[in-house]
Amino acid sequence: MKAFTIAAAGMSAQQTNLEIIANNIANINTTGYKRARAEFADFLYQAEKAAGSPSQSADQSVVPEGINIGSGVQISSVRNVYTQGELVHTGNSLDLALVGRGWFQVETPDKTVMYTRAGSFNIDSKGQLVTSDGNTLLPGITIPEEARELTVSRSGQIMAVTGKNSDFQPLGQLLIANFVNEAGLRNIGDNLVTRTSVSGEAIISSPDDAGFAHIKQGYLEASNVDAVKEISEMISAQRAYEMNSKVIQAADEMSSLVSKMR
Known part of the structure; x- marks a missing residue:
């Protein structure tokens, strides 16, 4: 089931994001430190059906929209924010x-x-x-x-x-x-x-x-780290991590249910 690997990629990305936030907070009193932020990008998509391909209807029309399934998320870069510190x-x-x-x-x-x-x-x-x-x-x-x-x-x-x-x-x-x-x-x-x-x-x-x-x-x-902003982003990363873990849990339950039905 693809949901396992997709959610695992999400958890890995959020773990890295949390590490970046933790480093920002650790350097809140470091002279001249510039905060970093994670930038995310989606993984490659698998085309189940391409847009414009023939439909299975009798009139042989084409489908206006395809079916593309993503494979998760990744950290594309870690960008330093060079705004002026206090x-x-x-x-x-x-x-x-x-x-x-x-x-x-x-x-x-x-x-x-x-x-x-x-x-x-x-x-x-x-x-x-x-x-x-x-x-x-x-x-x-x-x-x-x-x-x-x-x-x-x-x-x-x-x-x-x-x-x-x-x-x-x-x-x-x-x-x-x-x-x-x-x-x-x-x-x-x-x-x-x-x-x-x-x-x-x-x-x-x-x-x-x-x-x-x-x-x-x-x-x-002083560093340009904003404690309130970092705590807010930390909570957001934690929630995203938890949601991805729940996806894995749900996928596991669905797999177990399918196994029992066989």
Whole structure:
């Protein structure tokens, strides 16, 4: 009976959907996290009778509608939703939030360029800006040991008072990346994504340029996970899973009934 495999496919898809929702909820407090959502697609159909085929009536007319039986559902993709997260004030001069489209560029210890929305930076022993995992912010900017009153403008210019000077001195310019197809970026973990062939090459520019985010110093971007929405979708996934399990139960009862009639 096809109902068994169809319902089993439905249960499998909803289980994956629930895992995606669970990951969203788990990362509700992760800086810069972007929620994911499952997208569904139906499986192939089996044509029992094609539309336009001859009917079995005496006048040899054709049937206007065919009989196509589906074979279930599948997860076609998992899409990240790149909407802006809420800005959380920290007051830390090295906390930078991106407001709009864009990604910080960072270099991992193995010299791989990655991208992140988590703008919680520190200064390492060499005076360079690094993430909490030790990835170096690109382009590399060195902060002098005697620097004080560090400021980062909305356009990414980094300035500070250094030495005996009372005036702000420019230390460097932040550059951020954009992609033609953000949906094509691949999540790596540790708040990092990497480009792929379908995301396109990184487009580099200064913050606040047309089409690029601006910098908000002293803030961090919270995740864009909405707890109420996730709970609602979790309940919906649970109900869909239960309904598919009831289909299996009903199909089993029908099969048992047929067996008893033989």
